Amino acid sequence: MxxxxxxxxxxxxxxxxxxxxxxxxxxxxxxxxxxxxRFTLGVGGLVIDADPQTGERRVLLIQRNQEPNKGGLDPSGRVRRL
Ligand SMILES: [Zn+2]
Structure with missing residues (x-):
């Protein structure tokens, strides 16, 4: 650059x-x-809580918008600088 x-x-x-x-x-x-x-930053984490009404445990996931596994659910993501 x-x-x-x-x-x-x-x-x-x-x-x-x-x-x-x-x-x-x-x-x-x-x-x-x-x-x-140029770098790629990876992040990961798992968010778990309980539904306040039912007490049922829930996990927060992201929906991937790029391949591989586009449209799939994932507990982590990454940021890529172009
Ligand atoms: Zn400048």
């Missing part, structure tokens, strides 16, 4: 937390954007 996706200024290499990153330096005009590269 050569230009800032937020403000369009050229990115420069800069040390951020002991790693060289492409940064839009906040030098008065830059916005401070830091390119952490």
């Amino acid at each position: 050569k230009f800032c996706p937020e403000c369009g200024r050229p990115l420069v290499q800069h040390k951020v937390e002991r790693h060289l990153r492409q940064v839009c330096l906040p030098d008065g005009e830059g916005c401070g954007f830091i390119d952490y590269g």
Whole structure:
């Protein structure tokens, strides 16, 4: 990535937390954007509660909107930066 996706200024290499990153330096005009590269963030969790009227235990699930298993139910998800 050569230009800032937020403000369009050229990115420069800069040390951020002991790693060289492409940064839009906040030098008065830059916005401070830091390119952490491409990554996929996985999350997981299981939410269980009880129906207040019946006392029946319930599990919270998400419905997948992408393959694999599009339309299936899953207790976890992920965020992918493009
Ligand atoms: Zn910027």
